[in-house]
Amino acid sequence: MVARAQVDLGEIEQFLFKEAMYLDRGLYDEWLDLFADDGLYWVPAAPEQEDPYNHVSLYFEDKILRQMRVRRLRHEQAFSLQSPVRASRILGNVLLEGVDDDSGVCRVRSTFHMLELQFGEQQTYGGSYTHELMPVADSYKIKLKRVDLINCDAPLDIMQAFL
Amino acid sequence: MAFNKTPKEFRDLVRPDRVHRDVYLDREVFRDELRRIHGRAWLYVAHESQVPSAGDFMTTAMGVTPVVVVRHKDASIRVLRNRCGHKGAAVVGKRCGSAKSFRCMYHGWTYDTDGSLQAVPQRKAYDGTEIDLNDPAHGMTPAPRVGTYRGFVFASFAAEGPELETFLGPTTTALDNIADRAPDGEVEVVGGPFRLIQRNNWKMVIENLNDLMHPMVVHISSTEAAEQEEAELPEGQKPPPEIPLLTSNGWSYDFWNGLRVVCCEYGHSLMGAINTPPDTDPVFVEYADVLEKRHGPHRTDEILSYPSVMALVYPNISLHTSYQQLRVIHPIDVDRTLLEVWTFRLKGAPEGMYRRCRSYANLVNSPSSIGNADDVEAFMRVHRGLENDTMEWISQHRNVGQDQQTNEGVVAVPGTSELPMRNHFKAWLAYMTEEQGNGR
Numbered sequence: 001m002v003a004r005a006q007v008d009l010g011e012i013e014q015f016l017f018k019e020a021m022y023l024d025r026g027l028y029d030e031w032l033d034l035f036a037d038d039g040l041y042w043v044p045a046a047p048e049q050e051d052p053y054n055h056v057s058l059y060f061e062d063k064i065l066r067q068m069r070v071r072r073l074r075h076e077q078a079f080s081l082q083s084p085v086r087a088s089r090i091l092g093n094v095l096l097e098g099v100d101d102d103s104g105v106c107r108v109r110s111t112f113h114m115l116e117l118q119f120g121e122q123q124t125y126g127g128s129y130t131h132e133l134m135p136v137a138d139s140y141k142i143k144l145k146r147v148d149l150i151n152c153d154a155p156l157d158i159m160q161a162f163l
Numbered sequence: 164m165a166f167n168k169t170p171k172e173f174r175d176l177v178r179p180d181r182v183h184r185d186v187y188l189d190r191e192v193f194r195d196e197l198r199r200i201h202g203r204a205w206l207y208v209a210h211e212s213q214v215p216s217a218g219d220f221m222t223t224a225m226g227v228t229p230v231v232v233v234r235h236k237d238a239s240i241r242v243l244r245n246r247c248g249h250k251g252a253a254v255v256g257k258r259c260g261s262a263k264s265f266r267c268m269y270h271g272w273t274y275d276t277d278g279s280l281q282a283v284p285q286r287k288a289y290d291g292t293e294i295d296l297n298d299p300a301h302g303m304t305p306a307p308r309v310g311t312y313r314g315f316v317f318a319s320f321a322a323e324g325p326e327l328e329t330f331l332g333p334t335t336t337a338l339d340n341i342a343d344r345a346p347d348g349e350v351e352v353v354g355g356p357f358r359l360i361q362r363n364n365w366k367m368v369i370e371n372l373n374d375l376m377h378p379m380v381v382h383i384s385s386t387e388a389a390e391q392e393e394a395e396l397p398e399g400q401k402p403p404p405e406i407p408l409l410t411s412n413g414w415s416y417d418f419w420n421g422l423r424v425v426c427c428e429y430g431h432s433l434m435g436a437i438n439t440p441p442d443t444d445p446v447f448v449e450y451a452d453v454l455e456k457r458h459g460p461h462r463t464d465e466i467l468s469y470p471s472v473m474a475l476v477y478p479n480i481s482l483h484t485s486y487q488q489l490r491v492i493h494p495i496d497v498d499r500t501l502l503e504v505w506t507f508r509l510k511g512a513p514e515g516m517y518r519r520c521r522s523y524a525n526l527v528n529s530p531s532s533i534g535n536a537d538d539v540e541a542f543m544r545v546h547r548g549l550e551n552d553t554m555e556w557i558s559q560h561r562n563v564g565q566d567q568q569t570n571e572g573v574v575a576v577p578g579t580s581e582l583p584m585r586n587h588f589k590a591w592l593a594y595m596t597e598e599q600g601n602g603r
Contacts, residue, residue: 043531046355054517055354056506056524059531064392064403071388072533078384080540119362119543155358155501156530158539 012108013094015140016131020089020112023162028070031162032063036134036141041066043147043163058152058159066162073161080119085161089114091129104135105143118157125163126150166198167191170596177592179585180563181556184549186591187364193497200478200594201226203321204429205330207480207491208232208242210505211314212351213259218276221259224493225318230306231255231265232316235276242309242318243278248301265303278303313342314349325429332427333571337474340484343466346457346511350487353517357504359530363542365478365494366587368502371538372473372481373432373575373583375419376561378412381541385533386413404444404519405526409534420577423470427572430477430590432583436470436485446515453512475583477590486523498546504528559584 015034022031035041042052043059052060061069072078073085091112098107107130114125127149133140147163168191176183176192185192206225209232213221220233222245229245231254245253247267254265254274264281266273273282280302283289289296306318310327315338317327328335342349361368371377379386389409393402423435442448455463474482481490487509493501506524508517527534549557562580566573575582 045357045529053521056357056504056521056529058357058529060522060525062403064396065405068385068388068392068405068409069533071391072384075384075388077387078537079381080536081384119540153355153358155360157360158536159531160533160536 007096007099007106009094009096012096012106012133012140015133016091016094016108016110016129019142020091024087024089026073026161028073032066032070034140034142035063035066035145036143037063039063039142039144041145041147041162043149044152046153047148049152058149058156059147059162069162080158081160083120084117086117087114087161088116097130106133106135106140107131108133114163116161118160123157127152166195168195168595173592173595177588178556180560181558182588184555184557186588187366187546187557188497188549190497193364193494195595196591197226197228197494200591201228201320201494203319203324203594204478205308205310205317205319205324205327205476206478207315207476207489208318209240209316210350210352210507211240211311211316212349214240216261218261218263219259220255220262220276222255222257225306225320226494228320229253230318231303232318233262233276240309240311240316241277242306242316243274243303244305246303247272248280248303249283254303274303278305313338330429331476332429332431333425333433334427334431334474334476334482336469337433337471337482337484340466340469340471341482341487341507343469344454344484344487344512345509346453347509349510350507351510353506353508353521356491356506357502357524357528357530359502359504359528359535359539360495361500361502361539361542362498363500363539363546364497365492365500366591367542367545368492368500369475369477369481369587370584371542372475373424373434375422375424375579376416377538377541378419379414379416381537382409382412382534384537385409388533404522408523408526412534416579419579422578424575424578424580424583425471425569425572426566426575426582426586428590430475430587432475432477432586433471433571434473434475435578436472444519446513446519449513450509450516457511477587483523487520488524488528490528559588 041061045056045058089112091110093111095109097109110129116123130146132144134143176186214234217234217236220231222231231243231245233241235241245255247254249272252269254267271284275281307322308319310317389406393406425433479492487507489505491503495501506520559581565576566582567576
């Protein structure tokens with residue numbers, strides 16, 4: 001039994017900030033390592049999308065697909081990355097939505113705004129993150145990172161890195 | 164109707180083995196294309212499953228003209244120009260919905276679902292003036308021709324021209340196949356599409372669909388990423404289906420040369436199947452059983468071994484038969500194109516079959532696709548590179564003179580021939596130069 005009062009919100013915030021920093025700095029090995037083995041990275045293609053199975057998604061990646069994307073991000077002949085992708089994001093409004101009694105998995109919602117340099121031009125993205133974080137030893141592992149873009153169903157440019 | 168360029172000027176832009184860069188760069192040419200090609204050809208607009216009941220509607224565009232696809236009271240599907248006959252405002256603001264009539268938000272002009280003008284507030288104010296509100300021109304003028312093939316709805320802004328089936332020609336077999344793969348004989352659209360903006364002329368997207376010389380070059384980063392991932396899988400772990408889909412782009416020129424690409428009239432084409440080993444995925448095996456119970460082994464085999472994986476219906480759709488998805492190519496501007504990707508569920512098939520379709524779409528057609536990113540980069544570079552004044556003509560010479568005439572159409576010999584591009588421009592020139600031209 002994990003009581004909500006036992007969850008250290010400061011620790012959760014630090015975890016989310018660290019994850020954002022890994023992505024902004026392109027520290028992908030460190031980022032991949034934040035996920036549980038069965039962890040999922042999911043960016044729905046429709047607002048309020050119920051699940052990643054009965055509708056297409058902008059991203060729906062397990063460990064293998066995340067690793068594959070990272071390998072491509074580092075590939076010498078990833079031509080579309082010759083104009084480098086750089087990102088800067090800020091997140092806030094961190095809200096603990098719930099804690100699972102049995103597993104202690106915390107469901108955390110936050111809001112993000114993000115700038116990304118792509119094809120030499122600046123893109124803006126924004127929306128909400130929903131993290132399901134599983135407590136381990138002295139930290140957490142990501143069971144699910146869901147990214148709801150406010151423009152998920154609008155015309156989008158190519159997206160190459162992670163949101 | 165006045166055009167920017169004369170037939171002679173268009174003929175000067177297209178040779179049998181090359182095209183002038185202005186076909187991609189010149190905004191006047193683009194404006195003429197919208198009228199002469201998208202203003203006449205049969206264009207895919209929707210699937211019947213998106214407007215199942217009377218009053219159901221969705222909005223889309225034919226060329227750059229906004230339209231509403233709506234199921235009228237008599238159950239027929241109408242395609243209406245989405246503009247009010249008064250000041251031209253787009254009448255329908257929602258992407259989709261259901262309505263008994265359409266009322267303009269500006270001055271309240273109201274239209275029936277066949278586009279006819281039903282009501283005008285203070286109608287008497289027009290008495291004694293020269294406007295005739297009964298003139299159909301003041302309605303949401305419908306596309307004069309709408310046709311449906313196996314649930315796929317097409318419309319044409321031209322009152323006259325080839326019948327839909329004549330226009331589709333051999334590509335009807337691909338539309339048949341996508342529907343026949345459903346045990347119930349029909350498919351339905353699932354949810355919304357991917358919408359991807361590209362910074363290039365619309366024709367570059369179409370050309371790439373049959374360009375079999377590019378995969379091993381353009382896609383090397385995603386191909387090798389998948390190969391590395393496969394090599395490092397734990398012993399005994401079966402690679403996920405995404406891996407072979409990406410690594411197949413790296414196959415040799417010999418393989419691509421052997422693919423059968425059939426080019427048909429009106430600029431269409433059919434491309435041979437890529438992956439044809441017997442599918443051992445349990446979901447697929449269960450599905451094949453369901454299909455066999457309906458049709459017996461012979462017909463089932465015929466459906467599942469249909470030889471074309473991709474069909475292009477020029478100028479606006481590409482259809483993937485074995486993964487049930489459809490790409491719609493919307494020209495936005497001379498250097499901007501919107502690609503929509505719709506996915507379909509096979510009615511009567513086990514639910515797992517949609518998951519295969521969905522995972523293929525996520526991998527290959529999502530804006531985040533690690534494969535497509537490099538295609539889009541290539542199109543953008545071509546569009547930018549053509550601004551260079553020292554190169555006026557774009558070569559389409561590869562394997563000229565080796566095409567093989569068959570009953571279905573002209574076959575590219577070998578598969579990597581630039582015949583498909585030459586075939587597109589043959590249709591393009593017919594649309595652009597002939598008064599009654601319909602791309603034939």
